[in-house]
Structure formats: C-alpha cells, structure tokens
Amino acid sequence: MSGVNLSDFRVEAEDLLDKLNHGLLDLDGAVKKNLKQDPAVINEIFRAAHSLKGICGMFGFSEVGEIAHKLEDLLDRLRLGKLKLSADGLDAMFEVTEELRAIISRKANNETIAASEIEGLKKRLERVEKEKKADDGKDWLKQSGVSEDILSVLTEYEEHRLVENIREKMAIYQVTANLDLDTFDEELIVLQKLLKEQGELITTLPSAEASSEDQITFFLLLGTERPQSEVENQLGGHPVTLKQIPPGQVQETPVSPPTAPEPPVSDLEPAPEAPEEGELGTVRSLTRTVRVDIGKLDELMNIVGELVLGKNVIARLIEKLRNQLGFGDFGIELYKANRNLERKLEELQESVLEVRMVPIGQIYDKLRRNVRKLARETDKDIAFISEGDETELDKLIIEDLADPLMHIIRNSIDHGVETREKRLAAGKPEQATIKLRALQRGNHVVIEISDDGAGLDFTRIKRKALDLGMIAPGSEVKEEDLIQFLFVSGFSTAEKVSEISGRGVGLDVVKNNIGALSGAIDIESKAGSGAKVIITLPITLAIIQALVVEVGKETFAIPLNSVSSGLVVKPEEIKTIEGREVIELRERTLPLLRLEKFFALDPGLKVVREEIYIVTVGIAERRIGLVVDRLLGRQDIVIKSIGEALSGIRGIAGATELGDQRTILVLDVVGLIEEATTRISGRVRVEAHTHVS
Amino acid sequence: MKMSKESYQILIAEDSAITRAFLVSALENLSSRLNVIEVSSGFEALRQLPRSRFDLIITDINMPDINGLELIGFIRNNPGYAHIPLIVVTTEGSPRDREKGMALGADEYLVKPIDSAQFQELIRKYLNLDAQGLSGPGSKS
Known part of the structure; x- marks a missing residue:
C-alpha cells in the first residue's frame, strides 16, 4: 500500500491495544468493586477494537482482523446491553488483547501465524456466554419523547444509551447551546465535561439551523436523576437553555432555536486564524503532535x-x-x-x-494487567498501587525496563505474597499490596517495588548457599551479604519450579538487564514484613559525563555516575588480604583492581610512584578502587558500541572519541566489579587500538 | 479547458491516522489537483466546513465527539453544504447505522478495507474528473 508503511500500522495498532487494555483495566476495577460499569468506557474499548479491525483489514492482515472483529463483536453486544460482563469474559478479552499484541508484532516481522492459533483465539472469544435481551428497545425509543430529527442521527449505540437511561427512570434533558463558530469546540468541551458530571451525556449534535451567520447551535441530550433546577444551577453562566423531554410524546424540534443568549465571555485562547481560501496546502493536518520514530x-x-x-x-x-x-x-x-x-x-x-x-506510567498498565493475571492464577488477593507515574525516563530505558520489573513483581507474587489464609493467620489484611514507586533523584530515577508479603527467607538462602559451597559451614554471614547471593546465576530458592517464576530466568538476569542500562539493583527485606527491591537508573544513556584516566599508555573513560571519589594513597597503605590488594577506607575494606593487570596492558615506562591514584567506583554497597596512573579530567562523551571482536569482553561498555580524535574505551563499571570479585585468573588482552564500529 | 477547475477541495473527517494516510495517498495518486484537508474529529470538521468551498466530503461514522451520522445530518440540512457529495468510509458496523446514513443523504457508504481503485473511481465520478480531462498525467492508481 503506497504512502502508508508497516511501522505506521504498528504504531497505531499498539496505541489501540493500549487503549483497549486501559479500558479493560477500568472495567475490571468496576466489576471487582461491584460498581456500575461506565458506558463511556465500554464504548471507548469498543471503538478501539473497531478501529483495530479496520486498519488490519487495510493492511491485508485479515486473520488478525478476524480476531479483532470477534472482540469488537463481543464489545458491541456489551455496549448495546445484549451481553452481561462476567469475570470470565473479561479474562478472555484481556488474554486476546495480549495475544493480539504479540501476533501483530510477529506479523509486522513477516512471520506467519498458524491458522490454529487464530482459530484458538476466536474460539476463546466465542465461548464467552451470550445473554440476549428480549426487546430491542424500539418501543422505548418511540415513547422517549425525543424528536424524530434527533432520533434519526443517533447511532445504534446512542439509541441504546437513551433507552437505558429511560429504563433506569432518568430524566432526559435537551440542552441547547448557541455558540460562536470560532470557539465552539473549546466551549463544547467545557460544557460536555460539566454535563458528564451531572449524568450521562448521550449525544452532542450540531443543528443546521443557527441564529446568525457566525453561530452554530448544538443539541445535547443528558440523562440524569437530578432535578432540572439543580442541573440549571450547575450550568449557570453558560449560554444554554435546558428543557426536560417528557416521555410519551414525540416532540417537534424547534424550528427556530431559542433567542440567542449573549455571546459567552471566554478566556480561552482565540482560535487560530482561518486560512485564506486558495492558500491551502495540498495536505494539511490539524493535529498538533508529531509521532517520531525513536x-x-x-x-x-x-x-x-x-x-x-x-x-x-x-x-x-x-x-x-x-x-x-x-x-x-x-x-x-x-x-x-x-x-x-x-x-x-x-x-x-x-x-x-x-x-x-516519556513517563514511566506508560508501562504501568502492562504491569497492572500482569499482577491481575498472576493474582488470579495463584488465587491471591493483590492490590497494585503505583506512585510517580509521571516520572520521566529515556524511551529506550523504559522499553528495556518492563521485563525486569515484571520479573521482580512475578517473584514477589510467587515467593513474597502469602496465601490468603497465611496472611490472615499472621494478622495481616487478606489483600496484599504491591507498590511501585518511581521518583527522580538528580540525574537518576529510583524505582522501588515493595510488597507486604513474607519477606526474604534468610535461613533458606543461607542453607542454599551452604549447599552450593558458597559459604563455609559455621560462618557468620550478614543478611545484606546473603541478599547478594540471590543475584548469582543459578541461585534460586524456589524448591520446585512454579508456574509463575519457573521460566528459567533468575534475578541474575534481571541484574544484568539493569546493569546493561547502567543501573543498580538492591533488595531490602525484613522477615515477615515484606521486601523492597530498589532500582537506580540514569535518566538517559545517550550522553554521559565521564572521568578520563590514563593507565600505562592507554586512556579510558569511566562514567561519572558510577564514580564516588578519587583518592591518593601511599604505596604502603595498600595491603594484601587473601591474595588481593585492598586499602582501608573509612573503616571498610576496599578491594583494588589494577587495570593494567586486568586488561594485560603494556605497562609503559614504569616509574616507582610515591603516590598512587585510586578512583573508587560502584553503586550502593559494592565498591572497588581502580588504580590508575593519571586523572585527565571530566568530559561529556557519547558512547558508541564497539565491534564484534570486543563486544564479549567484560569490563568494557563501548568506545568513545575524545576531542583530539582519539578513540578510547569506556569502562563498564558494573561488569568490572563482577569480574573483580569473582574471577581468579584468565585475563583478556585488549589490543591497543580499537576501531569504533 | 475553459470550465475546468484549478483544484478541488476535499475534506476528510476520520480519527484513524492510518486510514487518513491511506485515503490521502489514494487521492494524491489520483490527481495532483486535489487539495485535501484532514481532520480527526467531528468538531474539527464543523470548524473547517465554512472555511473552504468543499467539493467533496469523506467521513467516518465512529468519531470521538460527534458521530458521522450527525455530521451528515448537519451537512445535508445546511443550505450551504447540502449539495456537496458525501462519502462515508467506515469499518463494517451496524446495518442500522448504514441505513440511517443513506437515509440522511450520504452518497456512498464504503466499508473498510477499502479498495483503492474503487475509491478512486468514486472520487472520479463525484468530482467529474474525466469530463474535465483532469485525471491525465497525475493518475497512477
């Protein structure tokens, strides 16, 4: 199809799926709390499914379109009151929406989708029980008292809503508004919002009749239980007239609208100047936002x-x-x-x-949906609370964050949150709470995922560490050190693989993923009162500040966000413990790493120094000291990826160019710390001159 | 070509950006003399109507503020616009809505997915492009 490409399709499809999902979550909330379902929400989801079907068809994705069609069908019956919403029905829609997302992304990558897969999803939706209503509401419509002119332009859905309002014994009001042609849309939005607070806004329709050239008249139908005087009060100051439509008689629409009220005083921005006729560009769009490929x-x-x-x-x-x-x-x-x-x-x-x-809230829907699904699967009652939805992070970081966050939440539901019975027995509320909080701290964003579950089982972690030979029998290990074991590959306390956490992915992978984003992860926990996972991330990865250092003949850049201090020590301050060089720093032992040894560099001309420069790096509790020859200063750098040959080397994050056109390597601090604390021998040679890919 | 118009003004009211892009692309390929104004809601359509002398209006039924039927009703009841050819482009929806749309005075009712050639054919017909020899070099459908 000319002019429109596949990525446009994906963007719009994703948007629609997000809308669908968002609306379903709203409905789910209403069903859970036994509240009345907002018809406007159902209609919104219906519209999303409807549009999705439409664009699938245009791209020739007819099988995918068929699923969207089934979904639309279900939602259509729901919004027209022909179907009652059950928890099962909601589940089906959630699942199908999720599957659709996956299928569309596979489709966009030119993968073929098995017909059985499509059929399965269609069946899933068809299984949702159909509950038909006997009458179609036509008689109600005739007796509504609403004029034929208005009835003739209502969509089937709007007719249904009108009938529902009459059934529920709501009073129906016709609101007539004479508005300035230049500002009517802004005024209508205000008016519509006001009316929605009073009851249900059934329709807004423009009338061809107008009191003058530069005015336009709108009729709005409102269904509400409030008396006319109250609604009128609320509308005070707006240039409208309100009239109740008594049921049982067909009304004539007034041929000439009521006398035009004073033009409204509006403090809204004036509408943009109308373009002169004939000056119009070929294709003009009035949307004010632009979507840009990342x-x-x-x-x-x-x-x-x-x-x-x-x-x-x-x-x-x-x-x-x-x-x-x-x-x-x-x-x-x-x-x-x-x-x-x-x-x-x-x-x-x-x-x-x-x-x-972009705001981190973008991925919260996905998480919320998963919490809901997992809670059902494990039969636990869990509330998901989020804070700081508006906290902003680089789009790329957000993209890579969803999976690790989901994994942490999954862990928390599976291992942390107790069964309903256990919670009650422990004197906790039956409903557990998982809280996600994001906040900005300087150039970092801190994300905390906490639960009020059982907390970490330190005895079990210790037993496992003993079994794996990671600690010596009888040794005292602090809880905070035990926590670090959780991040070691292959260490999992789950005794049997559960359906939820048992996907072969451990916290070590989560940690690596966060590390790849130059972030750090930590866990705080008290047995019995829940656990908190804390993730610290830089706001962006695109341009960073770095400390440039010299080691032998080589120059390296160290990302400044992981540097905590620079020290100058005398050679005699360096001690050796268990074959490792360390220094004492504020009553803590700081392990040292000599970069020239680590990377087996040409040491250059060795001068015996009286002072040794040490850069301490690391985040949170895990720090090491890098021994360097010279500090060259701070600089903004742009990290570029390095070629295949070097990409596997731990300790190197990429390369960058300095102002003098020299290419230098950027250290991966998280990787260096890992390597420094785990590896015994086996060094890697780095060629002195690396090419930037 | 004494009577031929320099250009034709077309209004598209449709909230899906993809569908708009599709329609615009089909129009661009048909002739270079079609000026298209795209809007994504009924309100915006109402705002645009008095600003240009439109030769053709294309509208969706499902839009967020006022629905397409209401827009058709408005256009057909307004002496200034009643004569403008009107094509509905919608995803297959309620047959009742379709009936109503035609009753209100829509000239054509197209259901998505839309066939580009068929769509262009309709535009040709309603704008009388062939009679004025306008479809010439610009057309490549």
Whole structure:
C-alpha cells in the first residue's frame, strides 16, 4: 500500500491495544468493586477494537482482523446491553488483547501465524456466554419523547444509551447551546465535561439551523436523576437553555432555536486564524503532535553528540592557541564565542534529551494487567498501587525496563505474597499490596517495588548457599551479604519450579538487564514484613559525563555516575588480604583492581610512584578502587558500541572519541566489579587500538 | 479547458491516522489537483466546513465527539453544504447505522478495507474528473 508503511500500522495498532487494555483495566476495577460499569468506557474499548479491525483489514492482515472483529463483536453486544460482563469474559478479552499484541508484532516481522492459533483465539472469544435481551428497545425509543430529527442521527449505540437511561427512570434533558463558530469546540468541551458530571451525556449534535451567520447551535441530550433546577444551577453562566423531554410524546424540534443568549465571555485562547481560501496546502493536518520514530531521535542525538565532540576539539585548539600566543584580544573573542557555542549546545542537548523522555506510567498498565493475571492464577488477593507515574525516563530505558520489573513483581507474587489464609493467620489484611514507586533523584530515577508479603527467607538462602559451597559451614554471614547471593546465576530458592517464576530466568538476569542500562539493583527485606527491591537508573544513556584516566599508555573513560571519589594513597597503605590488594577506607575494606593487570596492558615506562591514584567506583554497597596512573579530567562523551571482536569482553561498555580524535574505551563499571570479585585468573588482552564500529 | 477547475477541495473527517494516510495517498495518486484537508474529529470538521468551498466530503461514522451520522445530518440540512457529495468510509458496523446514513443523504457508504481503485473511481465520478480531462498525467492508481 503506497504512502502508508508497516511501522505506521504498528504504531497505531499498539496505541489501540493500549487503549483497549486501559479500558479493560477500568472495567475490571468496576466489576471487582461491584460498581456500575461506565458506558463511556465500554464504548471507548469498543471503538478501539473497531478501529483495530479496520486498519488490519487495510493492511491485508485479515486473520488478525478476524480476531479483532470477534472482540469488537463481543464489545458491541456489551455496549448495546445484549451481553452481561462476567469475570470470565473479561479474562478472555484481556488474554486476546495480549495475544493480539504479540501476533501483530510477529506479523509486522513477516512471520506467519498458524491458522490454529487464530482459530484458538476466536474460539476463546466465542465461548464467552451470550445473554440476549428480549426487546430491542424500539418501543422505548418511540415513547422517549425525543424528536424524530434527533432520533434519526443517533447511532445504534446512542439509541441504546437513551433507552437505558429511560429504563433506569432518568430524566432526559435537551440542552441547547448557541455558540460562536470560532470557539465552539473549546466551549463544547467545557460544557460536555460539566454535563458528564451531572449524568450521562448521550449525544452532542450540531443543528443546521443557527441564529446568525457566525453561530452554530448544538443539541445535547443528558440523562440524569437530578432535578432540572439543580442541573440549571450547575450550568449557570453558560449560554444554554435546558428543557426536560417528557416521555410519551414525540416532540417537534424547534424550528427556530431559542433567542440567542449573549455571546459567552471566554478566556480561552482565540482560535487560530482561518486560512485564506486558495492558500491551502495540498495536505494539511490539524493535529498538533508529531509521532517520531525513536531511531530518528537517536540519529539526532548522535549528531548532537558529534557536535559536542566538535566543540571539545575547538576548546582544545583555543587552549593550544592560548598556550602558544597568550591571551590577546583575538583569543578572548574566540573564547567568548566558544562559550556561547557551548551554552547553545547544552540547550540543544537538553531539548533533544527532553524529547526522548516519556513517563514511566506508560508501562504501568502492562504491569497492572500482569499482577491481575498472576493474582488470579495463584488465587491471591493483590492490590497494585503505583506512585510517580509521571516520572520521566529515556524511551529506550523504559522499553528495556518492563521485563525486569515484571520479573521482580512475578517473584514477589510467587515467593513474597502469602496465601490468603497465611496472611490472615499472621494478622495481616487478606489483600496484599504491591507498590511501585518511581521518583527522580538528580540525574537518576529510583524505582522501588515493595510488597507486604513474607519477606526474604534468610535461613533458606543461607542453607542454599551452604549447599552450593558458597559459604563455609559455621560462618557468620550478614543478611545484606546473603541478599547478594540471590543475584548469582543459578541461585534460586524456589524448591520446585512454579508456574509463575519457573521460566528459567533468575534475578541474575534481571541484574544484568539493569546493569546493561547502567543501573543498580538492591533488595531490602525484613522477615515477615515484606521486601523492597530498589532500582537506580540514569535518566538517559545517550550522553554521559565521564572521568578520563590514563593507565600505562592507554586512556579510558569511566562514567561519572558510577564514580564516588578519587583518592591518593601511599604505596604502603595498600595491603594484601587473601591474595588481593585492598586499602582501608573509612573503616571498610576496599578491594583494588589494577587495570593494567586486568586488561594485560603494556605497562609503559614504569616509574616507582610515591603516590598512587585510586578512583573508587560502584553503586550502593559494592565498591572497588581502580588504580590508575593519571586523572585527565571530566568530559561529556557519547558512547558508541564497539565491534564484534570486543563486544564479549567484560569490563568494557563501548568506545568513545575524545576531542583530539582519539578513540578510547569506556569502562563498564558494573561488569568490572563482577569480574573483580569473582574471577581468579584468565585475563583478556585488549589490543591497543580499537576501531569504533 | 475553459470550465475546468484549478483544484478541488476535499475534506476528510476520520480519527484513524492510518486510514487518513491511506485515503490521502489514494487521492494524491489520483490527481495532483486535489487539495485535501484532514481532520480527526467531528468538531474539527464543523470548524473547517465554512472555511473552504468543499467539493467533496469523506467521513467516518465512529468519531470521538460527534458521530458521522450527525455530521451528515448537519451537512445535508445546511443550505450551504447540502449539495456537496458525501462519502462515508467506515469499518463494517451496524446495518442500522448504514441505513440511517443513506437515509440522511450520504452518497456512498464504503466499508473498510477499502479498495483503492474503487475509491478512486468514486472520487472520479463525484468530482467529474474525466469530463474535465483532469485525471491525465497525475493518475497512477
């Protein structure tokens, strides 16, 4: 299909699936709390399924469209009151929505979908019980008292809502509004919102009749239990008239609308100037937002990154010039110009970063849905509470965060939250709570996932560590150290593989995933009162500040967000414990890592130094000291991936270019700490000159 | 070509960006003299109507603010717009809505998925493109 591509399709399909899911969650909440289901919500989901079917058809994805069609059908009957919503029906819709998402993404990757799979999903929806209502409401409509003119433009759904309101003995009001042609939409939105607070807004329809050239008249139908005087009070100040439609008689729509009220005083922004006729572009869209492929933002970010490098080169040249020629007038001007450039560049960088930022709340729906599903599967009663939904993170980080978060929540439901009986026995409320909280701290975002379950079983963790020979029998191990074992590959306390956690993925994988995002993960727990997982992430990975250091003949960049301090020590302060070099730092033992040994570098000209530079790196409780020869300073760097040959090496996150066009390696601090604490021998050689891929 | 118009104004009211893109692309391929105004809601359509002299209106039925039937009713009851050809493009919905749409004065009722060639044929017909020799070089459907 010309003009429209597959990725557009995916974007719109995903949007629609999100809407579907969001609405289903709303309905689920209402069903659980035994509240009345909001017809507007049902209608929204219906519309989403309907549109999904439409776009599937246009792309020739007819099998997928058939599923969407079944879903739409179900929702259609639901919104038209022909079906009662059951928990099973909701489950079916949740499941199918989820499957549809997977299928559409596979379809977009040109995978073939087995016919049996499609059939299975269709069957799943067909199984949902159908409960037909006897009358179709036509008689009710005739007796509604609403004029034929209005009835003739109501959709089947709107007719149904009108009938439902009459059935429920609501009063039906016709609201007539004469509005300025220039500002009617803004005013209507305000008016519609007001009316929705009073009851159900059944329809909004424009009338062809108007009191004057630059006005337009709207009729709005409202169903409410409130008396006319009260509704009128609420509408005070709006240029509308309100009239109750008494049932049982067919009314004539007034031929001329009631006398136009005073033009409303609106403090809303004036509508944009109408374009002159004939000046119109070929294709104009009135939408004010633009959807951009994240790849394009990456490109933009890359260019900004190169500009930053370019600026660094200029700064270096100015420095050189100053050293050679001193600070003449010309030098000062050049310096000023460069400062200016630097500031603008910073602004540009910030703006581009800002565009990449999305609220973390985007993935909460997915998590909430999974909690719901898992709670049902394990027959546990769990409330999911989220805070800080609006906290922003780089889009790419958010994408990679959903799976680890889900895994943690899954763990929490499976191992943490007790059965209903156990909870009651322990004097806890039957309903467990899982809380997800996100907040920004400086350049980091902290995400906490806490539950009020049983907490970590330290005796069991210890037994397992003993079994695996990770600790010596009889040794005292602190709880915080026991927690670290959970992150070791192959360490799992689940005695039998459960349906939920048993997917062959452990906390070690979660940790690696978070590590890949330059983040850190930690767990706090008290037996009996739940556990809290704390994830700390940088806001963005695109441009980072780094400390540039020299080791032998090599230069490395260390991401500044993992550097905690720089130290200068005397050689005699370095001690050796269990064959490892350490120093004492504020009553703690800090293990040291010599980079030239670690990477087996050419040591260069070895000078016996009286002072040794140590950069302490690490997050939270796990720190090590890197021994370096020189500190070269701080710099903004853009990390680029390195070629295949080096990509497997632990301790290297990527490469970057310095201002003098030199390519240097960027250290992966999390990886280095892992390696430094686990590995005994076997070193890797790094070729001195690496090419940036 | 004494009577031929320089260009035709077409209004598309449809809330799906994909469908809009599809329709616009079909129109662009048909002729370079079609000026398309795209809107994503009924309100925006009402706002655009008095601003241009439209030669053709294409509307969806399911839209968030006012529904397509209401838009058709409005257009057909308004002396300024009553004559404009009106094509409904919708996902197969309620037969009752279709009946109503035709009764209100829609000229065509297309159900998605839409066949590009068929759609272009209709546009040709309602804008009388062939009679004015406009479909010439620009058309490649």
